[in-house]
Amino acid sequence: xxxxxxxxxxxxxxxxxxxxxxxxxxxxxxxxxxxxxxxxxxxxxxxxxxxxxxxxxxxxxxxxxxxxxxxxxxxxxxxxxxxxxxxxxxxxxxxxxxxxxxxxxxxxxxxxxxxxxxxxxxxxxxxxxxxxxxxxxxxxxxxxxxxxxxxxxxxxxxxxxxxxxxxxxxxxxxxxxxxxxxxxxxxxxxxxxxxxxxxxxxxxxxxxxxxxxxxxxxxxxxxxxxxxxxxxxxxxxxxxxxxxxxxxxxxxxxxxxxxxxxxxxxxxxxxxxxxxxxxxxxxxxxxxxxxxxxxxxxxxxxxxxxxxxxxxxxxxxxxxxxxxxxxxxxxxxxxxxxxxxxxxxxxxxxxxxxxxxxxx
Numbered sequence: 001x002x003x004x005x006x007x008x009x010x011x012x013x014x015x016x017x018x019x020x021x022x023x024x025x026x027x028x029x030x031x032x033x034x035x036x037x038x039x040x041x042x043x044x045x046x047x048x049x050x051x052x053x054x055x056x057x058x059x060x061x062x063x064x065x066x067x068x069x070x071x072x073x074x075x076x077x078x079x080x081x082x083x084x085x086x087x088x089x090x091x092x093x094x095x096x097x098x099x100x101x102x103x104x105x106x107x108x109x110x111x112x113x114x115x116x117x118x119x120x121x122x123x124x125x126x127x128x129x130x131x132x133x134x135x136x137x138x139x140x141x142x143x144x145x146x147x148x149x150x151x152x153x154x155x156x157x158x159x160x161x162x163x164x165x166x167x168x169x170x171x172x173x174x175x176x177x178x179x180x181x182x183x184x185x186x187x188x189x190x191x192x193x194x195x196x197x198x199x200x201x202x203x204x205x206x207x208x209x210x211x212x213x214x215x216x217x218x219x220x221x222x223x224x225x226x227x228x229x230x231x232x233x234x235x236x237x238x239x240x241x242x243x244x245x246x247x248x249x250x251x252x253x254x255x256x257x258x259x260x261x262x263x264x265x266x267x268x269x270x271x272x273x274x275x276x277x278x279x280x281x282x283x284x285x286x287x288x289x290x291x292x293x294x295x296x297x298x299x300x301x302x303x304x305x306x307x308x309x310x311x312x313x314x315x316x317x318x319x320x321x322x323x324x325x326x327x328x329x330x331x332x333x334x335x336x337x338x339x340x341x342x343x344x345x346x347x348x349x350x351x352x353x354x355x356x357x358x359x360x
Contacts, residue, residue, distance in 0.1 A: 003302040003340040006348065007269055007360040009291040012261050020352035021294070023056035027260030028195045030253075031068025033245025033275070035223075036312035037267040038067040039335050040298060042088045043342035044265045045071060050081035052349060057134070061195035061258070063251055065140040065244030067091070069220040073213075074121075076129040076137055090117055092331045095324050104318070111228040114221060118214050126210045130185050136192045139183040139208060140244030140251070141219045143237065144229065148177055151229035151240040160224060167276045171283070174276070175202030180247040181236065183208040183216040195262075196253035200289075206236045220244040226314075246275045254289040262293040267311055269297045269360075286360045295360055298341060306334045 008016060015025070029048070032038070053060065064072035070087060077083040096105035096113065105113075122129065129137060144151070148159035163177035179202045184191035186207035194205060208216060211234040219230035219241035229240035252271040255262040264271075270284040277283045303311060307330040320327035348356060 001299065001302055001305075002344060003299055003338075004344040004348075005269060005297050005299050006294065006357045007297070008294045008357050009286065009360045011291045012294045013354075013357055013359060015261065016294075016352060016357055017354040021261075021349060023053050024058055025261050026053070026056070026060060026263045027058070027258045028061045028063060028255055028262040029072070030251040030262065030264050030266075031062070031064035031071045032250045032266055032271075033066030033068055033243060033248075034250075034267055035067055035314045036091070036316065036331065038071060039088060039091060039312050039331060040267050040338045040341070041071070041265045042084060042335055043339045044296060044345060045075065046081045046084050047342040047346055048263070048265070049075045049084070051346075058260070059134055059136060061136045061138060061192075063138045063140065063195065063253070064220070065248050065251060066221050066223070068251070069139045069217055069244060073129050073137055073139070073217060076132040076135045077125060078128060087121070088335060090121065092328055092335070098321075104321070107226060107228045110226060111218070111222065114227065115214070115218055118217060122214065122217075126213045130208060130210065130213065132185075136185045136195075137208060138185070138192075138194065139216045139220050140248050141181045141183065141216060142242045142244055142246040143179045143181045143204075144240040144242065145175075145177055145179055149239040151231070151242075156224055156229075164276050167274065168280065171273060171277070172201055174247075174274070178242075178247055179204060180244075181206060181241065183212065183236075195258045196255050196289075197257045200254060201247065204237070206233075209235065212236065215241075243275070249273065249275045249277065252287070252289060255292055256289065260292075262290075264293055264295045266295050266297045268300075269295060271295070290360055293360065294357075296341070296345060298338070302340075306337055 062072035074083045074087045147155050163174050167174040182205045184205055191205050191207040215230050215233045222229055223243045229242050250271040252273040273283050312331045312334050316327050
């Protein structure tokens with residue numbers, strides 16, 4: 001059984017049939033939200049950023065939401081293989097100490113722990129991420145509007161209920177509640193151009209700097225009710241900033257804005273537009289936005305061979321809440337098994353076989 005599936009939009013598939021796929025063909029690499037599911041992509045990330053992409057010289061835009069933002073920012077550090085391994089280790093070993101009678105950590109606890117992790121990871125090195133000679137980082141966040149400008153239990157619950165109902169009718173109309181705000185690597189103080197069109201949804205772009213980098217990445221990972229929203233981000237409009245996956249869960253964006261192709265390591269074939277679209281399956285199909293996109297994802301049948309028959313996910317924190325070592329072992333096993341994904345990708349890239357690639 002093959003572990004890796006490769007799907008491509010029509011323009012990307014035509015190119016692969018005629019030319020194969022070379023590192024210099026790639027212009028964009030997205031990293032989706034999805035929490036622990038993103039761990040399964042670690043071996044692919046390490047292969048791409050440590051071995052394959054260094055064979056080319058063109059600029060590449062890295063677009064990330066939530067754990068995808070952490071992955072893409074880490075890929076911009078020197079020695080990406082070692083840094084991505086360190087990220088994996090830090091994520092797998094998250095552990096929240098609970099008080100007597102406490103069933104789950106508070107949002108403030110999780111936010112404080114994650115903030116400390118980001119500081120340990122990037123302090124003194126942010127400039128290396130932002131000044132990478134080739135990679136241009138774009139961190140996706142969701143800024144609250146109206147009642148969601150402030151994060152409180154009641155306002156947040158009411159605001160997201162309104163956003164859910166509005167989104168069910170029209171995704172673009174959800175912009176009344178939440179705005180897509182992208183923090184992008186800057187040149188001479190100005191944000192680098194976005195590698196996707198933004199006429200699909202209310203969008204604002206902010207220059208990413210050493211003054212706002214940690215807050216932007218924290219915001220991009222701040223799941224409502226699980227972490228606190230981030231406020232007072234330097235150089236950005238006021239308000240509460242949450243997980244970039246709310247507005248752009250799987251970064252189903254119009255990548256036709258750039259010349260070249262989008263190579264997308266993902267934990268599933270389908271690209272769900274927003275977090276609130278998870279149950280709206282009519283929005284899970286490919287659109288012309290993805291005509292130049294190549295998706296690398298695990299075979300669903302192979303996923304069933306992993307511990308518990310699934311990818312690591314946030315439910316494991318509850319399943320193993322009294323068994324930290326058990327969760328770590330399950331996640332480490334899944335990550336070790338996912339080495340097959342990068343092995344099969346490396347073999348395919350060495351001699352691309354178009355017959356293996358399926359339409360997206």
